[in-house]
Amino acid sequence: MxxxxxxxxxxxxxxxxxxxxxxxxxxxxxxxxxxxxxxxxxxxxxxxxxxxxxxxxxxxxxxxxxxxxxxxxxxxxxxxxKGAEKNSDLSQAKPVEIVEVRQLLPCIADSSKFRVIANMAPPLGGTLKVLEPLFPRSRYSDRISALITQKGEIITTLYGTGKVTMTMIKNEDEAREALENLRGIVNEAIAKGIAPVPREKVRVEPMEIYKYLPQTNCGKCGEQSCYTFAIKLMGGETNLEKCTPLKEPDYATNFEHLQVLSAYI
Ligand code: SF4
CATH class of the missing domain: 1.10.10.10 (Winged helix-like DNA-binding domain superfamily/Winged helix DNA-binding domain)
Known part of the structure; x- marks a missing residue:
């Protein structure tokens, strides 16, 4: 031995x-x-x-x-x-393929953009969790078993079941390019067989948070303005749940963006 x-x-x-x-x-x-x-x-x-x-x-x-x-x-x-060690091993994962781009629906936040639903196979299940460091802005949600990533305005949610949703997409070509990019990144990690090293978090500025808030200064969060709310959110003095207008359908995409950004505060 x-x-x-x-x-x-x-x-x-x-x-x-x-x-x-x-x-x-x-x-x-x-x-x-x-x-x-x-x-x-x-x-x-x-x-x-x-x-x-x-x-x-x-x-x-x-x-x-x-x-x-x-x-x-x-x-x-x-x-x-050592559960964590086992999770960091991708040797059982198989390369993924895009098998379907199922729907193109108008985005709630901007009707000139689209919401895309696609499918990747085979499903990655819990392996997704260890892929989080591959993306400069991303977080894994245990609640929905999905990896949520942000690149520019596009938010991509890759579920353990293989389902993929993308928001703020200009057209089908952009969707396919983004999906191909995602597939390439995931498959490169799978080919290496080991979990990627955690990346340094991307710094978030208050203005970036503010950009996705409703900007109505309604005061429902207990703050005088949305910008004050953004600064307090950065400082950990409040949380996204306090901005109740974000729960309205019109702000669904903004809320998704803020959830991703808040992972880097
Ligand atoms: S509740 Fe939301 S929209 Fe209203 S002031 Fe606070 S941050 Fe702004």
Whole structure:
């Protein structure tokens, strides 16, 4: 069982590769023939990957079959116990494709823009959560199990089910370009097999918050003006729920924008 620094280095090296992590996860179900592993994971450099895992004492190889060693089994179990670590592993995720752009509806906030509903497959489920750092402005919502990202005026919500909604889209070409961009970013991370390193949060200015508030200075939030509300929101002295006009349908898109922005305050 690995214990000294060199042996631990072998384990780290073995597990730093997405293909080898996939092999380990595949073997969790029990002993497999190299043929079965090749069919599931791919045959390219399979012998090499198996050898690396064997040298790290993570698997045992015998007459065309492979199985987890006791150490390998405990290693995976240790990862499972540390839930966060398991979440950061994308080795089980499959590349996504855009399978459908279903509807183009006028946007509530600006009728010259569109709301797009699309679908990506296969669904990413909870894996979405670890993709959050890929986007400079984004947040994962546990409540709706979705990753919400913002780029310029466009807000994209990617649900664990594969459904995608986009707001403030000019036309179908822009929608398809934005969806392709999203697909490319997600698939690049999946190809690497590991969660992206958290990015520095993008700084939000009060004027940016103010831009999406109703700007009626109605006082319902208890503040004298929307700008004062924006400054207090930045300082953590109030919260978005206090601006009740934002719950009106006309401000639905603004509210979505503010929810994303408030994640960076
Ligand atoms: S409730 Fe909303 S719209 Fe009214 S003043 Fe406060 S921030 Fe502005």
């Amino acid at each position: 690995p214990g000294n620094p060199n042996e631990i280095k072998l384990v780290n090296n073995a597990m730093s590769n997405a293909t080898r992590r996939k092999i380990m996860n595949f073997l969790e179900a029990g002993e497999k023939s190299t043929e079965e592993i090749g069919e599931e994971i791919g045959k390219s450099m399979l012998d090499f990957h198996l050898k690396v895992l064997q040298q790290a004492s993570l698997i045992e190889l015998e007459e065309g079959t492979a199985k987890l060693s006791e150490y390998g089994r405990n290693f995976l179990k240790g990862k499972e116990d």
